Amino acid sequence: MFSKACEYAIRATIYIARQSMEGLRASLADISREIDSPIAFTSKILQQLVKAEIIYSTRGQTGGFYIESAMMESITIAGIVTAIDGDAIYTDCGLGLKECSGAEPCPVHEKFAEIRESLKNVLESTNIASLASGLKNGVTCLKR
Amino acid sequence: MFSKACEYAIRATIYIARQSMEGLRASLADISREIDSPIAFTSKILQQLVKAEIIYSTRGQTGGFYIESAMMESITIAGIVTAIDGDAIYTDCGLGLKECSGAEPCPVHEKFAEIRESLKNVLESTNIASLASGLKNGVTCLKR
DNA sequence: ATTTATTCGGATATTTTTGTCCGATTAAAA
DNA sequence: TTTTAATCGGACAAAAATATCCGAATAAAT
Numbered sequence: 001m002f003s004k005a006c007e008y009a010i011r012a013t014i015y016i017a018r019q020s021m022e023g024l025r026a027s028l029a030d031i032s033r034e035i036d037s038p039i040a041f042t043s044k045i046l047q048q049l050v051k052a053e054i055i056y057s058t059r060g061q062t063g064g065f066y067i068e069s070a071m072m073e074s075i076t077i078a079g080i081v082t083a084i085d086g087d088a089i090y091t092d093c094g095l096g097l098k099e100c101s102g103a104e105p106c107p108v109h110e111k112f113a114e115i116r117e118s119l120k121n122v123l124e125s126t127n128i129a130s131l132a133s134g135l136k137n138g139v140t141c142l143k144r
Numbered sequence: 145m146f147s148k149a150c151e152y153a154i155r156a157t158i159y160i161a162r163q164s165m166e167g168l169r170a171s172l173a174d175i176s177r178e179i180d181s182p183i184a185f186t187s188k189i190l191q192q193l194v195k196a197e198i199i200y201s202t203r204g205q206t207g208g209f210y211i212e213s214a215m216m217e218s219i220t221i222a223g224i225v226t227a228i229d230g231d232a233i234y235t236d237c238g239l240g241l242k243e244c245s246g247a248e249p250c251p252v253h254e255k256f257a258e259i260r261e262s263l264k265n266v267l268e269s270t271n272i273a274s275l276a277s278g279l280k281n282g283v284t285c286l287k288r
Numbered sequence: 289a290t291t292t293a294t295t296c297g298g299a300t301a302t303t304t305t306t307g308t309c310c311g312a313t314t315a316a317a318a
Numbered sequence: 319t320t321t322t323a324a325t326c327g328g329a330c331a332a333a334a335a336t337a338t339c340c341g342a343a344t345a346a347a348t
Contacts, residue, residue: 001145001233004336007240014251027294041337047296060345061293077252089145096151099288107158107275107284108221111266118262122255131251140251144243148306171324185307191326204315205323291348301338308331318321 006084009045011035011142013080016055016065017072017132025064036143045084052083072132078123090120150228153189155179155286157224160199160209161216161276169208180287189228196227216276222267234264 002010012031019026028046032039046065049055054075057065067075081089093100094112102109134140146154156175163170172190176183190209193199198219201209211219225233237244238256246253278284 001238004240007238010252011239011250029294038337040339043295044297044337050295057295058345059293059295059343062346063294063344065295094145094151095155095286096148097286097288104288105284106155106286107278108154108270109284111270115259115263115266119259122259126252126255134251140249140253142239142241142250144241144248173324182307184309187325188307188327194325201325202315203313203323203325206316207314207324209325289348291346293346294344296341296343298341299339301336303336304334306331306333309329311326311328313326314324316321316323318319 001089002081003085005041005045006081008035008037008042009049009080009084010077011037012042012046012065013049013055013067013075013128014131014135015142017067017075017128018135020067020069020072021132021136025058025062025066027064031065034142048084049080052079054080054083067128072129073127075128076124077126077128078120081123090116145233146225147229149185149189150225152179152181152186153193153224153228154221155181156186156190156209157193157199157211157219157272158275158279159286161211161219161272162279164211164213164216165273165276165280169202169206169210171208175209178286192228193224196223198224198227211272216273217271219272220268221270221272221275222264225267234260 012035015031015034016026019030028039028043031046032042035042046055046057050057050065055065055067057063093106094108095106097106100106100109131140135142156179159175159178160170163174172183172187175190176186179186190199190201194201194209199209199211201207237250238252239250241250244250244253275284279286
């Protein structure tokens with residue numbers, strides 16, 4: 001469904017949020033260990049998230065990544081997906097047609113429009129704060 | 145959502161069904177032209193569909209690809225997706241975790257299970273006969 | 289000031305997906 | 319029987335996604 005990069009991005013953001021809830025910064029090494037992802041690749045993805053202003057970073061000793069607590073409820077899965085994979089998953093034709101639309105639809109246009117709509121709703125209504133809480137509770141996990 | 149290979153597979157199967165409805169075989173050249181896909185790559189994909197017994201082929205002059213009319217209603221999008229992309233889209237964790245399950249869920253497990261379920265329902269309930277009819281009517285199209 | 293621990297950015301490598309080429313095989317038509 | 323038009327199968331090529339390496343920049347601790 002999502003690219004590997006996007007999967008790592010979502011998992012990393014949830015972990016960073018969990019740490020930020022306790023006032024802690026997360027280093028690249030921490031994140032990579034806790035979400036079980038390749039460290040150098042994860043670094044690139046975190047940089048993309050920083051540029052998209054979904055997470056923040058500071059350099060140097062005691063540096064790391066964090067999320068503003070005020071923002072936690074407004075960061076959605078949808079926002080992360082858009083930042084990393086773009087919005088193809090919401091907008092592109094399921095059969096790969098460039099000009100597929102209501103006027104000139106592919107054979108599965110109507111059915112797929114429904115699915116994409118419900119997917120979009122779920123991703124937009126799911127914020128990082130709630131996911132980080134479940135993680136803190138030990139209800140959910142981010143690796144294996 | 146699907147791989148390019150799978151998109152071509154679905155479009156090709158619909159076109160072949162449409163032709164088979166009129167008792168015609170479709171050649172590789174026809175298919176590639178009518179669904180606007182790279183011909184040699186399409187050839188490989190058609191061979192996979194033949195092996196999966198979703199479509200049939202005959203060699204030699206006047207040969208080509210076709211679908212048994214008795215089977216048209218039982219060939220679903222879901223079947224084609226499984227043959228080409230496997231069932232990862234129905235079964236794999238949305239965040240890429242290997243052991244994600246109800247017992248040890250990732251943070252989006254419940255929400256994604258819903259989406260996958262509704263996707264699966266749509267793909268399993270959509271047969272090729274109905275899609276080919278829409279194409280024959282000129283309501284839908286397979287290229288551009 | 290120097291050391292240490294961190295992110296940033298560019299170049300490179302590997303793997304997977306997508307796509308091409310071409311000869312072998314098949315079967316109908318000439 | 320030869321030619322022609324088609325699928326099949328293996329090797330190869332190109333592009334995209336995934337992943338690694340390493341030095342530069344930064345900032346706190348020593």
